[in-house]
Amino acid sequence: MKKYARQSKILELINEKEVETQEDLAEALKVIGIDVTQATISRDIKELRLIKVTAKSGKYKYGTIEESQNSISDRLVRIFKNSIVSIDAAMNIVIIRTIPGAAQICGSAIDSLQITDIGGSIAGDDTVFVACKSLESVDEIINNLYSIIN
Amino acid sequence: MKKYARQSKILELINEKEVETQEDLAEALKVIGIDVTQATISRDIKELRLIKVTAKSGKYKYGTIEESQNSISDRLVRIFKNSIVSIDAAMNIVIIRTIPGAAQICGSAIDSLQITDIGGSIAGDDTVFVACKSLESVDEIINNLYSIIN
DNA sequence: GAAATCCGTGTATAAATATGCAATAATAGG
DNA sequence: CCTATTATTGCATATTTATACACGGATTTC
Numbered sequence: 001m002k003k004y005a006r007q008s009k010i011l012e013l014i015n016e017k018e019v020e021t022q023e024d025l026a027e028a029l030k031v032i033g034i035d036v037t038q039a040t041i042s043r044d045i046k047e048l049r050l051i052k053v054t055a056k057s058g059k060y061k062y063g064t065i066e067e068s069q070n071s072i073s074d075r076l077v078r079i080f081k082n083s084i085v086s087i088d089a090a091m092n093i094v095i096i097r098t099i100p101g102a103a104q105i106c107g108s109a110i111d112s113l114q115i116t117d118i119g120g121s122i123a124g125d126d127t128v129f130v131a132c133k134s135l136e137s138v139d140e141i142i143n144n145l146y147s148i149i150n
Numbered sequence: 151m152k153k154y155a156r157q158s159k160i161l162e163l164i165n166e167k168e169v170e171t172q173e174d175l176a177e178a179l180k181v182i183g184i185d186v187t188q189a190t191i192s193r194d195i196k197e198l199r200l201i202k203v204t205a206k207s208g209k210y211k212y213g214t215i216e217e218s219q220n221s222i223s224d225r226l227v228r229i230f231k232n233s234i235v236s237i238d239a240a241m242n243i244v245i246i247r248t249i250p251g252a253a254q255i256c257g258s259a260i261d262s263l264q265i266t267d268i269g270g271s272i273a274g275d276d277t278v279f280v281a282c283k284s285l286e287s288v289d290e291i292i293n294n295l296y297s298i299i300n
Numbered sequence: 301g302a303a304a305t306c307c308g309t310g311t312a313t314a315a316a317t318a319t320g321c322a323a324t325a326a327t328a329g330g
Numbered sequence: 331c332c333t334a335t336t337a338t339t340g341c342a343t344a345t346t347t348a349t350a351c352a353c354g355g356a357t358t359t360c
Binding site: 153186187189190193210 | 337338339340341342348
Binding site for chain 2: 002004005006007008009011012046047048049051052053054065066068079082083098099100101102104105108112
């Protein structure tokens with residue numbers, strides 16, 4: 001049963017360097033004396049639940065879910081940036097206008113940020129209403145949102 | 151700029167049902183009036199940082215990193231199960247024997263479980279030493295480990 | 301100890317995904 | 331309003347990944 005020793009090595013390898021493809025991985029393994037085909041690696045990767053993520057370079061690389069967690073909200077922030085048209089307020093409601101169809105996703109983005117003093121949000125097609133728990137917190141929340149965009 | 155509206159829909163779709171391939175996604179989008187090719191979806195998926203995960207059925211499906219977080223340690227537990235040969239103790243050190251080459255990965259598994267009273271662990275090739283903070287906690291920790299295996 | 305079963309793997313290939321290039325659309329600058 | 335620049339997308343295809351099938355070796359069963 002050499003499978004787990006191999007899988008262990010695979011984890012090591014993808015931690016050490018950016019492995020782009022399963023072929024690459026197969027080659028790297030061959031160097032250290034483990035000789036398997038891409039097919040086997042495909043199966044290992046499935047078992048290990050490894051995922052292909054985009055490295056800083058923009059290239060793909062294999063990684064673990066754990067290590068990718070940092071970049072979670074990253075994604076939302078990026079979408080956020082690109083779809084917000086304006087931010088305004090009416091009493092304790094922050095009104096965010098987005099490009100058409102993007103309100104839902106911006107809503108989720110905001111929710112996932114877990115900003116204190118936000119009671120909740122509701123999103124239509126191009127507008128998100130964010131309910132602030134107090135009038136005092138509105139400005140801060142707006143600033144908070146702006147800071148994400150910039 | 152219909153891109154973000156589309157990406158928003160993509161997120162909705164993969165939440166609603168198990169989408170296996172990018173082609174499937176393209177078809178589902180077509181149904182709701184969004185007509186794009188697989189190539190575009192590939193790019194969207196890269197931007198959204200969606201990942202292919204194994205659904206309960208064993209099939210692949212697209213998902214977000216967030217939703218896959220539950221299954222994180224899942225993986226480690228599975229490896230754990232399959233590579234542990236024996237668990238024993240010497241004073242405050244729990245000694246875990248694994249199949250050759252699997253000690254490292256088991257060590258990481260244990261670390262990631264964040265069991266209280268474990269000071270740390272060190273792994274060779276087929277043996278892991280787990281340092282318990284007190285003699286009293288040893289039994290409990292061993293039971294803990296056994297329960298994972300079963 | 302032969303037969304049946306299971307597991308891990310390679311081979312070959314189908315299936316799925318990523319991408320270079322070109323066209324088009326959106327945006328900005330004057 | 332026109333031009334330059336940048337973004338978005340499709341098409342075609344290269345690249346990458348998953349898998350059906352077959353096989354060998356272990357393990358179990360009777």
